[in-house]
Amino acid sequence: MDLKEIQTVKQRFGIIGLSPALNRAIDTAVQVANTDLSVLIQGESGVGKENFPQIIHQYSARKHNKYIAVNCGAIPEGTIDSELFGHEKGAFTSATSDRKGYFEEANGGTIFLDEVGELPLSTQVRLLRVLEAGEFMRVGSSKVQKTDVRVVAATNVNMLQAIADGRFREDLYYRLNAVPIHIPPLRERKEDIPLLFRRFAADFADKYQMPAIKLTPEAENSLINYNWRGNIRQLKNVTEQISVIEQDREISNATLLNYLPQQYENHLPTIFGHVQMHEEKSFATEREILYQVLFDMKKDMAEMKKVIAELMSNRHADTKTQPIHTEPTIYTTPIHKTPEEFNIVHAPTHQPRFVDANTAVEDTEEYVEESLSLTDAERDMIIRALEKYNGNRRRAAEELNISQRTLYRRIKEYGLE
Numbered sequence: 001m002d003l004k005e006i007q008t009v010k011q012r013f014g015i016i017g018l019s020p021a022l023n024r025a026i027d028t029a030v031q032v033a034n035t036d037l038s039v040l041i042q043g044e045s046g047v048g049k050e051n052f053p054q055i056i057h058q059y060s061a062r063k064h065n066k067y068i069a070v071n072c073g074a075i076p077e078g079t080i081d082s083e084l085f086g087h088e089k090g091a092f093t094s095a096t097s098d099r100k101g102y103f104e105e106a107n108g109g110t111i112f113l114d115e116v117g118e119l120p121l122s123t124q125v126r127l128l129r130v131l132e133a134g135e136f137m138r139v140g141s142s143k144v145q146k147t148d149v150r151v152v153a154a155t156n157v158n159m160l161q162a163i164a165d166g167r168f169r170e171d172l173y174y175r176l177n178a179v180p181i182h183i184p185p186l187r188e189r190k191e192d193i194p195l196l197f198r199r200f201a202a203d204f205a206d207k208y209q210m211p212a213i214k215l216t217p218e219a220e221n222s223l224i225n226y227n228w229r230g231n232i233r234q235l236k237n238v239t240e241q242i243s244v245i246e247q248d249r250e251i252s253n254a255t256l257l258n259y260l261p262q263q264y265e266n267h268l269p270t271i272f273g274h275v276q277m278h279e280e281k282s283f284a285t286e287r288e289i290l291y292q293v294l295f296d297m298k299k300d301m302a303e304m305k306k307v308i309a310e311l312m313s314n315r316h317a318d319t320k321t322q323p324i325h326t327e328p329t330i331y332t333t334p335i336h337k338t339p340e341e342f343n344i345v346h347a348p349t350h351q352p353r354f355v356d357a358n359t360a361v362e363d364t365e366e367y368v369e370e371s372l373s374l375t376d377a378e379r380d381m382i383i384r385a386l387e388k389y390n391g392n393r394r395r396a397a398e399e400l401n402i403s404q405r406t407l408y409r410r411i412k413e414y415g416l417e
Contacts, residue, residue, distance in 0.1 A: 001027045001030060003023070006026050009026050009030060010026065012058075013051050013054060014051070015048070015051055016195050016199050017189055017192035017195065017196070018195070019184060019188075019192050021182075021189060022183075022184060022189060022192070025052065025182065025183055026052075026055065028179070029052045029056050029059075029181060030059050032056065032179045033055070033056045033057075033058075033060040034060055034061065035179075036150055037178040037179050038150075038153070038176050038177075039052075039053075039056060039151075039152045039178070039180075039181060040116075040153050040155070040159075040180050041153070041154040041182075042181070042183070043154075043185065044156050044231055045230070045233070046230045046231035046233030047186065049114070049154040049156075049183055050069070050114065050154070052152075052183070053067075053069065053110065053152040053154070054067065056110065056150075057109070057110040057112075057150070057152075062109050062110055065106075065109035065110075066105060066106045066107075066108070066109035067109055068102050068109070068112065069112040069114060070083070070084070070102055070112065071114045071115055072114060072116055073114070073115035073118040073405070074115075076408070077120050077405065077408075080119070080120065080123050081123055081126065081139050082101065082139050083101060084126070085101040085103055085136045085137065086098070086103075086138040087099050087101075087139035087141075088138050088140035089140075090140065091138070091139045091140025092139070099138075101136075103147045103149055104136075106147075106149050107148055108149075110152060111151055111152070112152045112153075112154070113127075113151065113152070113153040114153075115155060116155050117156075117157030117159060118157075118403060118404065121167075124169045124172050127151075127172060128172045128175060130147065130149070131151060131172070132175065134146055135147075151176070153176045167403075186235065187227055187228055190224050190225075193223055193224050194215075196235055196236075197215070197223060198212075200235070200236050200240070201239055201243060204239060204240050204243040204244070208243065208244060210243070211249045212249070213239075213242055213246065213249050214251065215250075215256065216251065216253060218252070218253040219252055219253040221253075222253050222256055222260070226260055238259050241259055242255075242259055379410075379416075382396070382400065382407065382410055382414065382416065383416065385397075385399045386416070393408065
């Protein structure tokens with residue numbers, strides 16, 4: 001396709017940008033549309049992957065039939081087979097009647113499986129059969145049904161890493177990836193950032209009946225060089241906030257920076273500082289690190305308790321006083337962490353006091369070691385992540401470096417719903 005034809009596609013589907021990588025992705029989508037090959041669209045969250053299945057459908061011979069988009073990550077594991085393939089009456093407790101699944105409804109058309117990397121392994125087996133033979137069975141049925149569906153999938157997951165971790169079937173990956181389309185992140189198409197900002201500013205000016213905001217040159221430079229982890233979705237959100245809140249329609253650099261969150265890296269807190277974790281590290285590796293930290297801390301606590309016991313023993317041997325009423329003092333000073341991951345008892349820093357028999361003193365000191373359970377630590381980490389993002393499970397899962405499905409299971413296990 002030439003640039004004029006690509007521009008026509010952009011206008012039709014509301015795509016903004018001049019990046020060569022974006023143009024190449026659009027060209028690939030149009031070229032593959034007239035085939036029945038499966039397409040796997042890969043890119044970070046918020047880059048606009050949802051536009052490309054629609055391009056493929058509308059430029060194909062199936063454009064007059066159904067187009068169904070399914071967010072696989074938003075459907076609970078226990079019901080996703082029923083949603084995709086349907087079920088028979090009585091197949092499970094709430095199955096009060098027969099129900100068609102999306103593959104049956106979309107027969108002759110196109111089905112878009114967003115976040116396909118979140119599919120359970122059992123569902124992946126069913127999907128592979130659809131792609132290989134065009135066959136499926138409803139849940140609770142032994143009758144094989146046929147479907148003629150074009151499958152377009154999308155994911156922000158590193159699929160090769162998911163295969164290596166045993167979370168995604170390799171044979172299914174190559175079936176879905178017959179034609180790969182990569183959507184570049186916003187930081188790799190910086191020339192498009194001012195264009196997108198101006199478009200969003202104009203849209204929100206029209207929506208809220210106010211003049212459009214504009215940036216000073218310094219602010220525009222900051223906008224271009226920002227790392228936009230949330231990509232186009234984040235840029236649109238920031239533009240809307242500024243449009244609604246700021247009275248001055250010309251946005252200075254200082255004002256803009258108030259709306260740009262500080263860049264951060266993935267870290268795992270420890271008592272010695274922050275250990276940087278790569279995004280592709282598994283949660284199991286983090287657990288091993290936590291185990292080692294806990295064991296070291298417990299060993300240190302045992303040594304401190306031994307020293308304190310010796311001090312107390314010497315005090316009783318050297319001081320002759322009448323029996324006095326004593327009450328235990330419990331120290332539960334948390335070790336400094338970011339935020340407090342575990343509560344470990346610290347020994348008091350003051351020296352023992354020696355007084356006469358008429359003065360009440362703290363004669364004994366009890367040191368309580370709180371639970372070092374990894375399960376408790378993991379539960380606390382999940383609670384803090386959910387609180388930090390106001391219950392947003394997707395962002396909490398990113399903070400914890402686990403999938404949304406894993407976070408969902410942990411929430412159920414720990415009764416945090």
